[in-house]
Amino acid sequence: MKKLLLLLVNLLLFTGFMNAQGIIRGKVTDDNGEPVVGATLVLKSSPTTGTITDFDGNFTFKIPDNTAQVIVISYISFQKQEIPVQVSNGQVLIKNIVLKSATQDIGEVEIVAKVSRERDGYMEKMKMNSASSVDYISTETIKKTGDSYVVAAVARVSGVSTTSNGFITVRGIGDRYVKTTLNGSMIPTLDPFTNNFRLDLFPTSLIDNVSLLKTARPDIPGDWAGAYINVLTKDYPDQLSVNVETSFGYNTNSTFKDVLTSQKSSTDWLGYDNSFRDIDHDAYIPVIAAPTQYQQMVALGLGNYFSALGVTSSWLPGSDAGETYFKLGLVQLGLLGPALFNDFTAVAAAKDEFISGQYSNQAYTQINTPGVASSKNLPNNWNTSYAKAPIDFSQSFSIGNQIELFGKPLGFIGGFRYGNSFRYDDKSVSNRAYVDVNGNSGVEIAAVQRLQLNRTDGVHWQIWLIN
DSSP states (O other): OHHHHHHHHHHHHHHHHHHHOEEEEEEEEOTTSOBOTTOEEEESSOTTSEEEOOTTSEEEEEESSSSOEEEEEEOTTBOOEEEEEOOOTTOEEEOOEEOOBOOOOOOOOOOOOOOOTTSHHHHHHHHHHOSSOEEEEEHHHHHHHTOSBHHHHHTTSTTEEEOTTSOEEETTBOGGGEEEEETTEEOOOSOTTOOOOOGGGSBGGGEEEEEEEOSOOTTSOOOOSSEEEEEEEOOOOSSOEEEEEEEEEOOTTTTTSEEEEOOOOTTGGGTSOOSTTOOOTTTOOOOOSSOOHHHHHIIIIIHHHHHHTTOOSOOOTTSHHHHHHHHHHHHHTTSSOGGGTTOHHHHHHHHHHHHHSHHHHHHHHHHHHHHHHHHTTSOOOOOOEEEEOOOEEEEEEEEEEEEEETTEEEEEEEEEEEEEEEEEETTOEEEEEEEOTTSOEEEEEEEOOEEEEEEEEEEEEEEEEOO
16 A cells, blocks of 8 residues: 555656656758758756757757756857747747858968979979970989089980080070070170070079070060070078089090190189289380381481481381382482482382391391390290199089068078089190291191190179068
8 A cells, every 4th residue: 555655656746747847849950041960959057958950950859847948059160049948837839040150250371382493393394385395404303413514414405415615506506596594584695696605604503494495486585596595593592501512523535644734823723813924014025027117217227317307107118208218218328329319220229238138137136126135034935734634523502591681581592613624635736836047937736636624613693682
């Protein structure tokens, strides 16, 4: 009996609790009417009491009592909503909820990157996009080949050959038919008959790539026929960058063998002379190999005579005035009698005696005495100099950085290259001009296998200001 009474009391309490609950049903959607799957609904007073929406956005939320409550609805990327509700015992409340999208203003993100123009991939893409015929050599390739200057690297391009003095020819065409530019800007040349430029002046450490255009294009100049070459230099680095390259070369025809050379100063290896070859040109008096008739007459003591006549400079031989002055000089020297002044035969004999006799030689010696004395001050050493050719050598150094100057960034990149190499020429000759004791001149030619020195020195700096 007691057990039956206890069961009846529990049943009544449970029925009362169930009657105290209310139910809220509905659907959660977004601004476009689409169901929001997985939205969370909780009581603000009891965050552990709640439910979530199903795949259709529907929900059923049981409220534990009939007091006023606040339901908090939230979902990722939507604004959180709070809805006050109050349900009676056993009541079912239909409540559809629309969530609004949550927008947040974030700061602007800027991504800055530089294209790597020194790689083959960049050049290959440029070649594919070009409507004209383009060849190239990039820094990536130059690093693989080990070339220390641009002309040696460009020579590896198909159809390009180089000369010993650093110029190039494209498909057999050179000189004025090849146009060279630096970063698209024309490079002036010292030779008015050529547009070609010595590419061995550029160290490869300052180069991104070299492109060779072989067909015309409307966006470039048209004053070339062989090739249009553009040398593209490196851009300034974002941080300190130092590059050092050293290369050596051995030539079986020249290295460690005797080569023709000359007397050198201690600074010749730097590309300039330390006054070793200096001559005082003001003090030097040259020898006059063919004195004029006036100079000869003055040397023979007739300077005052001709000055009295108003003659103070050389006359034109063969002219009427020149012929008269010369005959007057012959009269003063006693070679021509005054009465025979216009006698053709007597004048011819006097001239012949003047030229072949002692007068001409005496005048020549008198005129060139200072010149001979000045020439004797020069060293009388006419021997050919030889030296052992060292190993070919090239050294390059480049540095770049970006610094702050007066509150603005300053980017710079600079490079230095020194090279020393020898080349063999088996078809060259050694020529020597001479004048013997009788006054006869000529050229002595001796065929030799000459080794010609080819040295290139240079310092290259480039600076860019960044706004």
